[in-house]
Amino acid sequence: MKILVCEDDFMMIKAIEHKLKSEGYEVEVAVDGNQAVDKINQSNYDLIMTDLLMPFVGGLEIINKIRNEMHLKVPIIVLSALGNEDTIIEAFKLGADDYITKPFSPNELSIRVKRLLIRR
Amino acid sequence: MSEIFANANYRSYIDAVPDNLNYPKPDMTYLNEMAEGDENFIKEIIGIFLNNCPESLILMQNYAMLGDHEKLKFVAHKLLPELTFVGILSAIPDVEKISNESELINDLSATISRVILTINMGMGELRKMI
Numbered sequence: 625m626k627i628l629v630c631e632d633d634f635m636m637i638k639a640i641e642h643k644l645k646s647e648g649y650e651v652e653v654a655v656d657g658n659q660a661v662d663k664i665n666q667s668n669y670d671l672i673m674t675d676l677l678m679p680f681v682g683g684l685e686i687i688n689k690i691r692n693e694m695h696l697k698v699p700i701i702v703l704s705a706l707g708n709e710d711t712i713i714e715a716f717k718l719g720a721d722d723y724i725t726k727p728f729s730p731n732e733l734s735i736r737v738k739r740l741l742i743r744r
Numbered sequence: 745m746s747e748i749f750a751n752a753n754y755r756s757y758i759d760a761v762p763d764n765l766n767y768p769k770p771d772m773t774y775l776n777e778m779a780e781g782d783e784n785f786i787k788e789i790i791g792i793f794l795n796n797c798p799e800s801l802i803l804m805q806n807y808a809m810l811g812d813h814e815k816l817k818f819v820a821h822k823l824l825p826e827l828t829f830v831g832i833l834s835a836i837p838d839v840e841k842i843s844n845e846s847e848l849i850n851d852l853s854a855t856i857s858r859v860i861l862t863i864n865m866g867m868g869e870l871r872k873m874i
Contacts, residue, residue, distance in 0.1 A: 635792045635826050639778055642785050677818065705825050726825035730778050
């Protein structure tokens with residue numbers, strides 16, 4: 625299973641990679657929105673995890689591109705420190721499948737990833 | 745910003761911390777849970793924090809002086825989860841306040857000074873762990 629992590633914070637990248645790789649997933653990283661869009665265009669992922677506040681292209685725009693321009697059904701998890709209701713609703717309206725607030729519980733992250741991958 | 749510049753500022757901040765202040769040691773509960781016994785992972789995360797955090801503190805101070813609340817809030821927002829990771833929990837209420845409503849804080853300069861002091865003391869403890 626291949627997961628794309630779109631995140632610009634190196635500490636967060638290390639933490640997510642550590643957890644997901646320990647569970648046997650293949651992990652690729654995009655450190656800004658442009659890189660994320662390029663990678664999604666060039667490769668197939670089983671799941672995409674994205675931060676919202678990123679350079680060049682934000683997470684909400686990435687979700688919008690995935691759903692409304694690329695028409696992909698890949699599961700999307702938003703992983704953000706933004707926990708306000710408006711942002712969460714906007715992410716779900718655009719097509720996110722789940723929303724996790726930072727700092728995340730590693731076990732919660734794991735179970736949410738598994739849940740979405742099983743549904744595929 | 746270069747690593748050398750960040751480290752230079754980091755040193756000057758650390759040197760400014762008084763010896764007699766009582767400060768809670770970083771709470772490693774979260775990082776230990778995340779690491780699942782991997783000591784190298786813990787060291788790596790602490791190393792990233794020690795390398796990157798000084799730049800964030802300088803940026804916060806500069807954006808506050810310039811009155812650029814949008815950028816100030818962005819930097820504080822990015823710093824918040826990192827503080828949880830490395831267990832500098834006592835700085836979180838102030839950083840959260842800055843992240844949410846910096847423009848409404850009357851004593852912003854004092855708040856940022858307090859954040860810098862608290863985080864620097866935490867970084868001093870973290871340096872001993874790696």
